[in-house]
Amino acid sequence: MRSFRQRTTRWLGLGLALALVLAACGNGEEADTADPDPDTDTTEEADPDEDEDETEDAAPDAGPFTIGVSNGFTASEWRTQMIANLEEAVAEYQDQGLIDELIIENDDVDEAGQIEQIRNLVNAGVDAIIINPNSPDALNAAFDEAAAEGVLIYAVDQAVTSESVTNVVIDQGQWAQISAEWLADQVGEGAEIVMVNGIAGHPANEARVGGAMSVFEDANIEVLANTNADWSQAEGQSVMQELLSQYGDQIDGVWAQDGVAEGVLRALIDADRLDLVTTGEARAGYLRLWEENDVDTIGVINPPGVAVTALRVALMELQGEQIDESQLTDGNTLLLPLPDSFTNATLDEALERAEGEPDGYSLDVMLSEDEVAQFFQ
Amino acid sequence: MKTPTLPPTTTLLRDARTWLLQGRLPITTAIALLLATLFANLVVADNFLTAFNIRSIFANVIPLAAVAVGQTVIVLGRGIDLSIGVIATLSSVVTVSVVEPWGLPAALLAGLATGAACGLVNGLLVAIVRLQPIVATFATSFVWAGLALYVLPPGTAAAPRMPDVIVLGYRDTLLGIPNAAWLLLLIGLSWLVLKRTRLLRHVYAVGGDEQAAFATGVRVARVQVLTYVIGGAYAAIGSFAMLANSGSADALAGGGLTLASIAALVIGGTRLSGGAGGAGGTIIGVLVLQLLTSLLVALRPPTDVRQLIDGLLVILALALAGLWSGRRRGR
Numbered sequence: 001m002r003s004f005r006q007r008t009t010r011w012l013g014l015g016l017a018l019a020l021v022l023a024a025c026g027n028g029e030e031a032d033t034a035d036p037d038p039d040t041d042t043t044e045e046a047d048p049d050e051d052e053d054e055t056e057d058a059a060p061d062a063g064p065f066t067i068g069v070s071n072g073f074t075a076s077e078w079r080t081q082m083i084a085n086l087e088e089a090v091a092e093y094q095d096q097g098l099i100d101e102l103i104i105e106n107d108d109v110d111e112a113g114q115i116e117q118i119r120n121l122v123n124a125g126v127d128a129i130i131i132n133p134n135s136p137d138a139l140n141a142a143f144d145e146a147a148a149e150g151v152l153i154y155a156v157d158q159a160v161t162s163e164s165v166t167n168v169v170i171d172q173g174q175w176a177q178i179s180a181e182w183l184a185d186q187v188g189e190g191a192e193i194v195m196v197n198g199i200a201g202h203p204a205n206e207a208r209v210g211g212a213m214s215v216f217e218d219a220n221i222e223v224l225a226n227t228n229a230d231w232s233q234a235e236g237q238s239v240m241q242e243l244l245s246q247y248g249d250q251i252d253g254v255w256a257q258d259g260v261a262e263g264v265l266r267a268l269i270d271a272d273r274l275d276l277v278t279t280g281e282a283r284a285g286y287l288r289l290w291e292e293n294d295v296d297t298i299g300v301i302n303p304p305g306v307a308v309t310a311l312r313v314a315l316m317e318l319q320g321e322q323i324d325e326s327q328l329t330d331g332n333t334l335l336l337p338l339p340d341s342f343t344n345a346t347l348d349e350a351l352e353r354a355e356g357e358p359d360g361y362s363l364d365v366m367l368s369e370d371e372v373a374q375f376f377q
Numbered sequence: 378m379k380t381p382t383l384p385p386t387t388t389l390l391r392d393a394r395t396w397l398l399q400g401r402l403p404i405t406t407a408i409a410l411l412l413a414t415l416f417a418n419l420v421v422a423d424n425f426l427t428a429f430n431i432r433s434i435f436a437n438v439i440p441l442a443a444v445a446v447g448q449t450v451i452v453l454g455r456g457i458d459l460s461i462g463v464i465a466t467l468s469s470v471v472t473v474s475v476v477e478p479w480g481l482p483a484a485l486l487a488g489l490a491t492g493a494a495c496g497l498v499n500g501l502l503v504a505i506v507r508l509q510p511i512v513a514t515f516a517t518s519f520v521w522a523g524l525a526l527y528v529l530p531p532g533t534a535a536a537p538r539m540p541d542v543i544v545l546g547y548r549d550t551l552l553g554i555p556n557a558a559w560l561l562l563l564i565g566l567s568w569l570v571l572k573r574t575r576l577l578r579h580v581y582a583v584g585g586d587e588q589a590a591f592a593t594g595v596r597v598a599r600v601q602v603l604t605y606v607i608g609g610a611y612a613a614i615g616s617f618a619m620l621a622n623s624g625s626a627d628a629l630a631g632g633g634l635t636l637a638s639i640a641a642l643v644i645g646g647t648r649l650s651g652g653a654g655g656a657g658g659t660i661i662g663v664l665v666l667q668l669l670t671s672l673l674v675a676l677r678p679p680t681d682v683r684q685l686i687d688g689l690l691v692i693l694a695l696a697l698a699g700l701w702s703g704r705r706r707g708r
Contacts, residue, residue, distance in 0.1 A: 103677065107684075110630040111623045112440075119433040120674045123424050138625040141544045149429055200530075 064100035065128065065318050067311065068121030068151075071106045072114040072134040073199070076231045076259055077283075077360025079106075082132065082157070082304040085366065089308045098315060111135050115142040121151075128152040128314040130307055136203040137161045152317055154310040158203035159333055166323070167333040168310035172204045173211030175302060176257070178341050179279035180215035182298045183255055186277045191252040192222045194243045196260050198231040205257070212255055224251060229260040233285075233360075236263025244271050253277035258302045262286040262359070269293055282342055285359025287350050299350060301339035305366030309336060312372040327375045334375055339365045403646025403654065406698055407661045410644060414668035422675030432548060434667055435557035439618035440465065442564055442663045445638035446656040447611025450571070452642055454580040454604040455587065455651030456503055456510045460495070460518035461612050462634030466626075467521045468492040469616035470529035473537045473626040481540060489613045495521055496609020500602030518635070525628040539620045547621035560618065561660065568656040571607070580604055584651030640691055641666055644698040665694055 069086060071079055083106060093099040103124050105117035114134050119142065121129050129146060133139055133155050140162040143153055147164035159167040187193060195212065198205040209226065216223055224247050229235040236256065243254075244267065256264040258281030265286060268274055274295060280286050282299040290297055313334065317323065329335050342350040353363050418425045444465055451458045458464075472488030479487065495517070502513040529537075549556050571577055579600045582590040591597050615634065620626060639649075645662030647654025669690045678686055 104679075106681070110627045111625065112619060112627075112630060115623055116433075116437060119429075119437075123422075123427070123430045123433065123674070124677070125424060135625070137538070138623050138627075141548065141624055145429075145548060 063098045063315075063318070064094075065098065065315065066101045066103065066124070066126045067099055067314065068124065068126035068129040069102065069104045069106070069307075070114060070117040070121060070129060070131040070133075071104070072109045072117065072132065073202075073231075074106055074108050077358075078231070078259055078302070078304050078362055079132065081360075081362055081364070082307045085305050085308050085364070086130070086311060089311055089366075093311075093315065109134070111138040114139060118142045118146055122146045122149050126151060127318055128154065130154050130156055130310050130314065131165075132157045132307070133160050134202060135160075136206070140164075152314060154314055156307045156310045158207070160203065163332055165332060166313065166317075168306060168313055168336065169333065170302070170306065170336050170338055172207035175300065175338055176208035176211035177215050178338070179298050179300050180212040180255060182343070183253055183277060183279050184215055184219035184221055186296075187221065187252040189220045190222075192224050192247075192250050193253045193255055194225040194247055194251055195223055195227065196236055196239055196243070196254060196256045196264050197226065197228050198257050198259055200228050208257055216255075223255075229263065231257070231259035233260060233263035233266075236260030237267045238263075240264040240267035241271070244268075244273060248273065251276060255279050257281075258283065258300065258362070262289060265289055265293075265295065265297075282339075282350055282354075282363040283359070284354035284357040284361040284363075287342075287347065287354050288359070291347060291351060296344060298341055298343050299347075299363075300341040301363050301365060303339055303365040304362055305364040306336060308366040309372060312367065312369055313375065316372065316376055321376045323375055324377045336367065339363075403648075403698065404658045404661075407645050407658050407665070410665050410694055410697060411661050411668070414665050414672060418668055418672050418675065421672060425671070425675070430671070432550070432555045432557070434671060435555045435561060436547060436622055437670075438663055438667045439557050439560050439564075440615040440622070441634055441637050441641065441666070442561055442660055443611050443615030443618060444634045445641040445659045445663050446564055446568055447608035447615070448635075448638040449642045449645075449647050449654065449656040449659045450577075450580065450611070451604045451608040452639075452647055452649060453577075453584045453651055453654060454601050455584045456601060456604055457514065457639070457649070458496075458499055458605060458608050459511060459514040459635055460499060460521055461514075461608055461638060462632050462636075463518045463521040463525070464492050464495040464609050464612040465616040465619060465634055466628065466630055466632065467495060467525040467528070468613040469619050469626040469630075470525045470628050472613075472616065473539060473620055474528055476539060477537055481543070485617060488616055489610055492609040492611075492613025492616065493606050494609070496605040496607070496612075497602065499609070500605030503605065504598040504601035518632075522628075522632070529626055529628045538625045541624075543621045544624040547618070557618075564614070565657065565660055568660075572655065576600065576603060581652055585653070637666060640695060644694050646698065662698075666691065669694065 067090065069083065071083060073079060083104065087102065090099050090102040103121060103126060105120055107113065109117065111134055118129065118131070118139065129151055131153065136159065139160065143160070143162040143164040146153055153165045155165050155167045155169070157169060158172065159169050183193070195209070197209055213223065225243060227239050227243065229239040240254065240263065253276055254264055256279055261278070261280040262283065262285045264278055265280065266289065268276055268278060274293065278297055280290065280297045280299045282301040287299060290299070327334060350363060354361060424430055444461055448458060448461050468488040468491045471491045472484045475487050476484035499514050499517055502508050502517065503510045546556060551559060579590065579595045582595050583597050583600050587597055619630070641662035642654065642659040643649060643662070644665050645654065645658030645660070647658060670687065673683055673687055673690065
């Protein structure tokens with residue numbers, strides 16, 4: 001018994017020793033590999049190797065660059081469209097020889113999982129990361145870690161607090177206020193409403209709820225229930241059904257975020273409660289349902305193309321351009337112009353833009369290279 | 378393989394053979410798997426030996442390592458805890474919720490107490506109420522998850538965070554070695570200490586043959602309860618690493634650790650029916666799982682098939698690890 005234990009102990013010791021040796025020898029290379037400042041990376045002159053596929057030694061000013069994408073929530077058409085947009089844009093840049101590879105980490109993950117995504121991308125040698133973050137601050141340490149490795153990071157759709165990251169976003173709070181103000185006008189002072197939101201804790205969701213709530217407070221509108229439907233139309237429909245059975249007699253309207261609004265509208269149509277005012281989204285399915293049922297509502301655009309805008313910002317920074325400081329809000333945020341929203345007066349135009357697209361398609365906006373260049377010095 | 382008499386061969390060979398047949402085949406297989414996955418990573422991933430990657434691997438591995446060592450203690454005593462990953466979740470939300478008002482040491486103690494208390498409940502249900510471990514702990518996993526949501530509802534606007542010193546320290550190095558690697562060493566050492574206690578001898582006895590252990594005066598129920606308490610405490614230690622890794626807690630995270638912990642201990646050569654194996658092998662199993670993941674990342678399959686490939690690789694590793702025990706038992 002004793003020798004058995006001793007031997008196992010030895011094996012365990014061996015394993016741990018191996019692990020530590022590995023750890024130590026990996027660390028020894030730190031001085032060579034870590035480059036805290038990407039802009040001063042001019043090591044290419046020492047490199048005689050000029051193969052195109054030799055990405056790690058490519059000149060930082062001309063590319064080709066490797067771009068990483070981290071997306072931590074997949075169960076929404078919006079995210080799918082965001083990724084598809086990126087793939088399409090990258091294909092064009094690949095033809096131009098500016099990007100050599102797009103590495104996508106796309107999975108339903110928690111915060112720890114998204115930290116792992118970021119680490120995987122850094123480890124794969126990307127020059128820039130475009131991330132749709134699951135948390136405004138829980139990823140900060142991973143961002144700092146990536147920035148220390150010389151990777152440029154851009155948060156899209158939702159802003160993060162880390163100074164290592166440039167946010168390329170629309171102001172989600174203001175975005176929410178557009179439809180909140182419209183709803184407040186429709187239902188009037190003293191009215192009672194319910195809210196159907198996305199995923200609690202996601203930065204965009206929190207900013208939107210905050211923006212909408214401030215409007216409702218000012219207009220003296222009471223929010224009876226603040227619910228979440230995970231940015232899923234099916235969930236939105238069932239949440240709205242429950243809300244109708246609980247608050248149906250009391251409420252005058254519904255404030256629904258994009259991603260759940262079509263489900264909410266379906267629930268209202270099924271229950272024959274189109275007397276309730278609801279806000280909506282500029283997505284193909286919603287717009288068509290809106291027209292068929294002759295609803296009075298508003299559709300706001302939340303463009304998945306924001307990721308392509310961020311890609312263009314990244315490419316300019318990678319090529320050595322500097323963002324004009326005066327364009328930044330809070331030191332690290334590029335606020336993109338809010339796209340137009342649609343009401344009954346402009347529904348036809350919206351329907352035209354959605355023609356032939358699947359129900360989940362969001363009317364989209366992405367800034368051109370020239371428009372992005374205006375953010376730079 | 379069961380030839381009773383050996384042809385006279387060199388003593389060295391015979392010794393090696395006896396040694397292997399005395400129960401070292403599983404751990405030897407685990408080490409072979411570790412070397413194989415290590416080698417595969419070195420070949421496939423050109424960035425494998427960078428400081429960044431080594432640090433990442435250790436940072437990722439600690440939560441599972443701690444939880445899996447805890448699970449091993451439970452399994453050795455013929456139990457299993459299907460709530461252990463969620464215990465880590467509950468412990469992490471408790472710790473992060475009180476770290477601001479109570480200070481770090483008290484918060485860590487609160488987390489540890491939470492883990493141990495959950496383990497105590499599981500242990501009592503299994504050993505005293507005599508519920509099937511799988512059923513009892515599967516049920517309690519929902520209780521822990523519910524409590525975690527109650528303590529820290531997701532989407533709290535200003536979610537509490539761990540102090541920076543913890544988050545930054547977790548990624549730092551000491552004497553050129555990542556702090557997370559030191560933590561792994563500590564977890565390993567804690568097992569070596571634990572293993573020398575009388576309690577663990579009794580755990581092995583209970584796991585090997587409950588009746589016989591009882592007959593020789595081992596207080597079986599008490600021993601089993603304590604395995605769950607120890608398991609819960611290790612889950613709490615894993616939760617501290619989760620907190621250090623992300624700086625904040627997520628009441629919905631951690632559930633995946635449960636099955637991974639079982640996979641790790643099986644790869645590491647611990648018998649699921651109890652009584653044989655040890656946490657040293659489990660730690661190797663955890664490293665194998667992590668190296669499989671990083672191999673997969675380096676190979677870069679599309680992310681939507683990654684989970685599938687990951688699952689297949691784990692099954693392969695489990696099958697390889699189980700080859701010997703299966704053969705022995707199938708006799």
